[in-house]
Amino acid sequence: MTNVPETFRALVADRDGDDVRRALRTMSPDELPVGEVTIRVRYSSVNYKDALAVSPTGRVVRSYPLVPGIDLAGEVLVSSDAAVGAGDQVLVHGNDLGVAHHGGFAEIARVPAAWVVGLPDRLDAREAMVLGTAGFTAALSIMALEHHGLGRGDGPVLVLGASGGVGSVAVAILAARGFEVHAATGKPEEAPMLRELGATEVLTREETSAEPGRPLESERWAACVDPVGGAALAFALRSIRYGGAVASSGLTGGTDLHTTIFPFILRGVSLLGIDSVQTPMATRRAVWERLAGDLRSPALDHLTREITLDEVDAHLDDVLAGRGRGRTVVRVGG
């Protein structure tokens, strides 16, 4: 006897020659992958990696057909694992979810128990997905910078790709923690949103992606949250103050990094790598507790767009084209 429905709706991506086609389909539970925990998905969210997952050149998916959606939150329907019970409110992100294992853009998901995080008491499924993988990554980046020694009095913090998911959450968290935040964006029209989130200065992408005139530029920022990479990461390294650090998580601006060694050996600058996919479970839980607690940022909620499963497909094209704005949650069965 189980309360898992006999059919449910899912967005399925599949290879078609050189292309990847997406369609909303009806699936049955026996099409779900192996796992101890079956979840009724309430909310998922849209992340850049989901757009890569449905792009023929995205190179993040290991096998099709695939239900994309790299994060989800909902309620456990069935569990054969002692640590997870039916009725538990949970979230899942990272690991293989949405890249090699059916993900969150479906009404039902089945995952290994080892991937399941209990929702912190103070977060519901929607609030968790307003943050989602992007918010988790922003928090990991800020925690890494604070662990490096970043304090409020050290000077302004630069956030690159600030209108996107990781960037906008980083702006909101840093501002709420009392940091002076300078936000860089390729979308001048988003300056008011970034100021609303707490940025005090808005820089253009042209400035932060400029070709280097010299190996080091004037020291401007105490630290940088970088989900962009490429020329913007090189710019950040050239202009971070003595002893500062850059937390690097993303590649929307490119995967190559052209730098000299001078930021490292003359200014003691550190480059901190951020990975949300394989974060150990103890850290994962601790980050979510902090996101529900002292890193909570109420400013995010009303700037978040909510869409339904039917609207995800079209939205993914916008994200791939760099038109992502803040966070987008997907109401799957909410």
Ligand SMILES: NC(=O)c1ccc[n+]([C@@H]2O[C@H](COP(=O)([O-])OP(=O)(O)OC[C@H]3O[C@@H](n4cnc5c(N)ncnc54)[C@H](OP(=O)(O)O)[C@@H]3O)[C@@H](O)[C@H]2O)c1
């Ligand atoms: N390391 C990890 O575990 C981890 C976890 C989550 C995300 N990520 C990575 O972090 C990056 C951001 O993810 P996200 O979900 O926040 O994405 P998103 O919401 O789609 O935001 C991406 C933003 O990147 C900025 N951008 C800068 N240069 C760009 C360019 N040349 N083309 C397109 N966009 C450009 C844009 O913001 P502006 O217009 O404001 O500049 C865009 O809105 C992605 O590369 C993603 O794969 C990594």
